[in-house]
Amino acid sequence: MHVVIMGCGRVGAALAQNLAALDHSVAVIDQNPEAFRRLGPDFDGQSVTGVGYDRAVLTESGINRADAFAAVSSGDNSNIIAARVAREVYHVGTVVARIYDSQRASVYERLGIPTVATVRWTADRFMRHLLPAEQTPLWRDPTASVSLVEVRPHQEWIGSRLSRLEAAVGTRVAYLMRFGYGTLPTDSTVLQDGDQLFMLVTDDIVDTVRAVAGSAPEGQADR
Incomplete structure (x- = not known):
């Protein structure tokens, strides 16, 4: 399968490396070309410099043949815009967005966009350890x-x-x-x-x- 990843931070780079290791085709988008260093010298996927919701950039990344799209940049707004473009314009079958604001995550999950709310997940994990009798x-x-x-x-x-x-x-x-x-x-x-x-x-x-x-x-x- 072909997967497009927006964001080459630690999460995006790790995700790209894991997918490539499983022999999937991967394209990674990031505005900062220096970020692609995180992928390592053995990464054989595609690196595309630009904004992850720009149509020219998405086309270069192979969005038209993508089976999945992951928006994992450091910005909630960018992730949601890119996820909606991938889903609503290019009709990518599987779209996931990383969201820091838990309230936004809930809204977009109801719209059919699966989210990974980093802050919410981490806070819940701490709550379960700190207050086991009041588990979330x-x-x-x-x-x-x-x-x-x-x-x-x-x-x-x-x-x-x-x-x-x-x-x-x-x-x-x-x-x-x-x-x-x-x-x-x-x-x-x-x-x-x-x-x-x-x-x-x-x-x-x-x-x-x-x-x-x-x-x-x-x-x-x-x-």
């Missing part, structure tokens, strides 16, 4: 209807089947972390000490899910 969602869908949250089960759930916990809380375990590895649960999965559970919830049930999971199960049958 790890992920939220673009419509803000469904989110993924970590749920801490009561110790007495240990040894029970996850299906029993799911029945009690009324939602599913999306995945669990066990011994540092992500695992997809099955009907026979038994909760072990140290497991981290991540559940799909809506805002109206998240408090109930955490409360039920954080309490001792009713009865001890069907473990």
Whole structure:
């Protein structure tokens, strides 16, 4: 596939190198020609100097045959303008924009432009470490209807089947972390000490899910 990347900072350069290593065709756009040094001498993709939403520059980068476009410059406005041009003018199938302002990220996600909100993601990660009892969602869908949250089960759930916990809380375990590895649960999965559970919830049930999971199960049958 051919991927056009706007921005050759640390993120853009790393993304370009990773894609090139997987044998994808890559074109990187940046206003500063010195930025292309980050790509390294072994980078065999295309480097295009210019503004990432200028049509002549985009044409030179191969936007007309691009399968994906990533806007990862240091400016929110530039990233959004370039992402919209790639999506609405050139009809690129996959367009992603890096956004620092979390409020803007939410707006553009609702418009169908996936975003990576660096500040929001970093802040959420710190919040989960600093205040584990008041965790923010790890992920939220673009419509803000469904989110993924970590749920801490009561110790007495240990040894029970996850299906029993799911029945009690009324939602599913999306995945669990066990011994540092992500695992997809099955009907026979038994909760072990140290497991981290991540559940799909809506805002109206998240408090109930955490409360039920954080309490001792009713009865001890069907473990």
